Amino acid sequence: MKNNVTAKDVAKLAGVSQSSVSRVYFEGASVSKKTREKVIVAAKELGYRPNEFARSLITNRTKIIGLVMKGIQNPFYPQVLKEFTATFKKLGYSILFVSTNNDEIQKEDIDMLRNYNVAGVIITDASLSLNVTEDFKESQVPLVLFNRKIDNEQFYSVCCNNLDASEKIAEYLIEKGCSDVAYIAGNANTSTSRDREKGFTSIIEKNNMPFHKYTSDYTYEGGYKTTQKIIAEKKIPDGIFVANDIMALGVVDALRENSIMIPAETKVVGFDNIEMASWPTYNLTTWEQPITKMVEQTVNYLMAEIVEFSGYTENVEVNGELIVRKTT
Amino acid sequence: MKNNVTAKDVAKLAGVSQSSVSRVYFEGASVSKKTREKVIVAAKELGYRPNEFARSLITNRTKIIGLVMKGIQNPFYPQVLKEFTATFKKLGYSILFVSTNNDEIQKEDIDMLRNYNVAGVIITDASLSLNVTEDFKESQVPLVLFNRKIDNEQFYSVCCNNLDASEKIAEYLIEKGCSDVAYIAGNANTSTSRDREKGFTSIIEKNNMPFHKYTSDYTYEGGYKTTQKIIAEKKIPDGIFVANDIMALGVVDALRENSIMIPAETKVVGFDNIEMASWPTYNLTTWEQPITKMVEQTVNYLMAEIVEFSGYTENVEVNGELIVRKTT
Numbered sequence: 001m002k003n004n005v006t007a008k009d010v011a012k013l014a015g016v017s018q019s020s021v022s023r024v025y026f027e028g029a030s031v032s033k034k035t036r037e038k039v040i041v042a043a044k045e046l047g048y049r050p051n052e053f054a055r056s057l058i059t060n061r062t063k064i065i066g067l068v069m070k071g072i073q074n075p076f077y078p079q080v081l082k083e084f085t086a087t088f089k090k091l092g093y094s095i096l097f098v099s100t101n102n103d104e105i106q107k108e109d110i111d112m113l114r115n116y117n118v119a120g121v122i123i124t125d126a127s128l129s130l131n132v133t134e135d136f137k138e139s140q141v142p143l144v145l146f147n148r149k150i151d152n153e154q155f156y157s158v159c160c161n162n163l164d165a166s167e168k169i170a171e172y173l174i175e176k177g178c179s180d181v182a183y184i185a186g187n188a189n190t191s192t193s194r195d196r197e198k199g200f201t202s203i204i205e206k207n208n209m210p211f212h213k214y215t216s217d218y219t220y221e222g223g224y225k226t227t228q229k230i231i232a233e234k235k236i237p238d239g240i241f242v243a244n245d246i247m248a249l250g251v252v253d254a255l256r257e258n259s260i261m262i263p264a265e266t267k268v269v270g271f272d273n274i275e276m277a278s279w280p281t282y283n284l285t286t287w288e289q290p291i292t293k294m295v296e297q298t299v300n301y302l303m304a305e306i307v308e309f310s311g312y313t314e315n316v317e318v319n320g321e322l323i324v325r326k327t328t
Numbered sequence: 329m330k331n332n333v334t335a336k337d338v339a340k341l342a343g344v345s346q347s348s349v350s351r352v353y354f355e356g357a358s359v360s361k362k363t364r365e366k367v368i369v370a371a372k373e374l375g376y377r378p379n380e381f382a383r384s385l386i387t388n389r390t391k392i393i394g395l396v397m398k399g400i401q402n403p404f405y406p407q408v409l410k411e412f413t414a415t416f417k418k419l420g421y422s423i424l425f426v427s428t429n430n431d432e433i434q435k436e437d438i439d440m441l442r443n444y445n446v447a448g449v450i451i452t453d454a455s456l457s458l459n460v461t462e463d464f465k466e467s468q469v470p471l472v473l474f475n476r477k478i479d480n481e482q483f484y485s486v487c488c489n490n491l492d493a494s495e496k497i498a499e500y501l502i503e504k505g506c507s508d509v510a511y512i513a514g515n516a517n518t519s520t521s522r523d524r525e526k527g528f529t530s531i532i533e534k535n536n537m538p539f540h541k542y543t544s545d546y547t548y549e550g551g552y553k554t555t556q557k558i559i560a561e562k563k564i565p566d567g568i569f570v571a572n573d574i575m576a577l578g579v580v581d582a583l584r585e586n587s588i589m590i591p592a593e594t595k596v597v598g599f600d601n602i603e604m605a606s607w608p609t610y611n612l613t614t615w616e617q618p619i620t621k622m623v624e625q626t627v628n629y630l631m632a633e634i635v636e637f638s639g640y641t642e643n644v645e646v647n648g649e650l651i652v653r654k655t656t
Contacts, residue, residue, distance in 0.1 A: 064424070064444075072406040073603065082400050085427040094440055096392070097425040099413035112422055116392075220607065253609045275401065279548065281581045281609060 005048045014042035065302065066113040066121040068098045068105055074218065074246050075274040076289070080124060080146070083295045091303065093119065100126045103189060110135055120302040122146050127189060142305030144298045147289075149191045149315050156305075158297045160289045161317040162192055166199030168322060169241050169269050169287060174203070176267060176328055178239030180210050184226055184251065186218035186243040193218075193243050196271065200241050212237060216247055223250025231258050238266055239328075245270040245277045245286055252282060252327060267328040273320075283326035293318045333376045342370035393630065394441040394449040396426040396433055402546065402574050403602040404617070408452060408474070411623045419631065421447065428454045431517065438463055448630040450474050455517060470633030472626045475617075477519045477643050486625045488617045489645040490520055494527030496650060497569050497597050497615060502531070504595060504656055506567030508538050512554055512579065514546035514571040521546075521571050524599060528569050540565060544575055551578025559586050566594055567656075573598035573605045573614055580610060580655060595656040601648075611654035621646045 007021040014021070016035050023031040024039045031039075042048075065088055071077055085095050096116060098109050105126045113121055120142040128136070128145075133154060136143055149157035173181055183200050186193035197213065204211045214230065216222035223242060227250065230236060242248035248270030252262060260266055270277060273288035297316050305312075335349040342349070344363050351359040352367045359367075370376075393416055399405055413423050424444060426437050433454045441449055448470040456464070456473075461482060464471055470484075477485035501509055511528050514521035525541065532539045542558065544550040551570060555578065558564060570576035576598030583590055590596055598605060601616035625644050633640075 067425075072410050073403075075401075075403065075406075078400040078403075078406045081425070082427055085425060086429065089427075094444070095425045097395075097409070097413060097423045099410055099417075101414065116422070220603070224608075249607075253607060257608055275548070276604075279577075279581060280552075280585055 005046045007048070009046055010039060010042045010048045013046060014038040062117045062119060063093045064096050064116055064118045065093050066096045066098060066116075066118040068100060068109065068121065068123045068126050070100045070103070070124070070126045071218065072099060074125075074244070075276060076244070076246070076272045076291075077124060079274070079291055080295070083291055084122065084299075087295055087299050091299070103127050103187070104129050105132055107132060107135070114139055114141070119306045120144070122298060122302070123148070125190070140309055140311070142302050142309060144301055146294065146298055147192060151191075153313050153315060156301055156313045156316070158294050158301075158316045158318065159192070159195075160287075160294065160320045162195035163199040164317075165271070165287045165320055165322075166196040166241065167203050169271075170200045170203035172322060173239040173241065173267060173269065173328070174207060174209075176239070176263075178237075178267060180237050181239040181241065182212040182214060182230070182237040184214045184216050184223060184240060184242045184247060186216065186247065188215060190218075196241075196243050216243075218244050218247055220246050220250040223247030224254045225250075227251045227254035228258075231255075231260070236260060236266060239269075240266060241269050241271075243271055245272040245274045245284060248284055248286070248327075249276060249282055252284065263326070263328050269328060273323055277323075277325070285325045285328040286323050288320045288323050290318050290320050333374045335376070337374055338367060338370045338376045341374060342366040390445045390447060391421045392424050392444055392446045393421050394424045394426055394444075394446040396428060396437065396449065396451045396454050398428045398431065398452070398454045399546065400427060402453075402572070403604060404572070404574070404600045404619075405452060407602070407619055408623070411619055412450065412627075415623055415627050419627070431455055431515070432457050433460055435460060435463070442467055442469070447634045448472070450626060450630070451476065453518070468637055468639070470630050470637060472629055474622065474626055475520060479519075481641050481643060484629055484641045484644070486622050486629075486644045486646065487520070487523075488615075488622065488648045490523035491527040492645075493599070493615045493648055493650075494524040494569065495531050497599075498528045498531035500650060501567040501569065501595060501597065501656070502535060502537075504567070504591075506565075506595060508565050509567040509569065510540040510542060510558070510565040512542045512544050512551060512568060512570045512575060514544065514575065516543060518546075524569075524571050544571075546572050546575055548574050548578040551575030552582045553578075555579045555582035556586075559583075559588070564588060564594060568594060568596050570596060570598050573600040573602045573612060576612055576614070576655075577604060577610055580612065591654065591656050597656060601651050605651075605653070613653045613656040614651050616648045616651050618646050618648050 007018050011018040011021045016038055020031055020035050021039050024036050069077055110132055122144050124146045143155050145155050145157035147159055149159055183197055214226050216226040242251050248268055251268055255262055262268055270284050270286035273286045277284040277286045335346050339346040339349045344366055348359055348363050349367050352364050397405055438460055450472050452474045473483050473485035475487055477487055511525055542554050544554040570579050576596055579596055588594055598612050598614035601614045605612040605614045
């Protein structure tokens with residue numbers, strides 16, 4: 001920035017102390033009317049611009065929220081990013097975006113967020129090692145896990161009610177006449193994929209139905225390749241629950257390429273309700289994750305913790321709904 | 329943050345001045361060995377953690393790059409965001425993400441970026457009003473327009489060579505036997521849509537061919553609805569150049585719904601080469617934008633300007649290539 005004018009320069013020209021300049025520009029500090037006028041005149045003359053960093057030295061806090069995200073190629077997450085950015089903007093907060101390539105958040109990412117004195121952190125689809133978890137606990141930076149949870153409730157988390165949703169999906173497929181179903185899982189280390197499997201299988205087991213599980217990775221290619229494998233094995237289920245939509249689109253494409261009729265021969269249900277699920281080419285039956293409600297819960301918690309850190313944790317689950325389209 | 333320990337506390341315990349503490353922690357400042365030791369011992373005892381804001385007060389610069397983006401729902405942009413984040417991370421820089429809802433960047437967005445003393449700014453698919461342009465010029469913050477340009481070369485811009493690319497697309501369609509072609513434009517106020525139209529029509533005119541232009545908006549729905557309109561008019565061109573891929577997918581879906589054979593009756597070419605263009609369902613012929621090269625150019629320029637601001641501007645154009653698939 002061109003602006004090399006400091007509070008010291010302003011103080012000198014105004015003939016007041018540097019701390020008087022600080023008091024004029026940073027909230028919650030009192031200063032006499034006369035001093036204020038002197039400072040403002042000098043600041044104007046010099047083109048002084050107080051900044052957030054200076055403010056943060058006094059308040060020990062910035063208006064930055066760190067947002068950690070991995071799978072930005074999954075269209076669910078750009079939507080999440082957009083909603084967070086818009087909601088925080090209204091509250092005067094900005095988003096420092098951290099993209100992780102690894103499944104796990106790296107120590108350097110956490111150090112960076114701490115160096116910038118972020119007011120809070122949101123972690124979406126990246127996991128936390130024990131080390132990083134301890135670091136966070138110690139730092140007392142308000143943290144929310146979004147669309148992920150850790151079993152021991154060490155952090156506040158906001159998810160869709162995955163267990164309940166996947167139970168309902170299983171019941172729906174049974175109701176539609178399926179008797180030999182499969183689950184295509186996302187990354188094994190994610191709570192979402194585990195919970196969706198758990199809810200789904202609980203109903204299948206209760207109905208004494210056969211069940212197949214295929215491991216995959218929450219990507220289009222993963223869904224596509226897994227389905228090619230299923231087709232090669234010649235054991236095509238009559239109902240497939242796919243752990244997210246982007247994978248489900250790959251499943252649909254692989255089934256079509258092999259002329260397997262959807263929904264006549266196989267029914268397909270996804271999860272998320274990304275925009276593409278509604279495109280006429282796919283018309284995918286799916287479970288809608290209520291992004292807006294999930295974002296709201298996350299922001300409300302963070303803002304409360306920013307005002308007064310309590311360290312309160314809870315696994316919040318928001319209900320979504322089944323969107324029936326033409327793949328079932 | 330828990331860390332309420334300030335440089336003042338450290339100075340008091342160490343029995344040195346506050347500026348000595350600053351000199352120990354911030355680069356490019358000298359301090360005696362004895363003082364340094366005193367400060368480090370005191371800092372350790374108190375758990376003092378110097379931060380980026382304090383550093384920025386001295387260097388007048390942070391390691392933050394502001395990235396302004398609008399159409400995050402277009403899969404081209406999450407890819408761009410990912411590449412910028414990864415590249416800057418290697419250089420020790422972080423991304424402050426600004427999402428604009430409006431076509432134009434708002435003054436408040438610029439003020440926010442300036443308040444955070446960002447080292448540089450990248451603007452992707454949002455436009456600049458005259459006011460904001462002046463503000464930027466005055467601030468001397470290095471700025472790059474990415475995938476957009478302003479005619480008067482007031483700023484450094486990095487684009488794909490849109491004119492050349494769209495000339496080649498027109499030549500390719502003619503070569504494939506098209507004799508009645510259409511262009512489906514993106515948002516009218518974007519340089520990309522204008523340049524792609526200009527290059528395309530220049531070749532069509534040279535060949536004395538009829539030409540139709542349809543306005544649309546760079547979204548899937550836009551492409552879909554525009555094509556429904558074309559079909560309703562019963563004047564279906566035998567070749568359609570669509571200004572970006574996400575619109576082209578909508579065009580393909582609308583043609584298919586109306587049983588218009590691709591490529592036999594109509595050929596479709598997109599622009600960007602987003603991941604979905606390669607999905608077997610679409611298999612879209614398109615022009616690949618060389619994101620990695622474009623990001624590289626942008627980062628190199630910004631880093632040079634951060635070291636020494638020159639205000640140098642240029643419209644840099646990077647060559648992409650035609651990816652032939654099954655829609656032509």
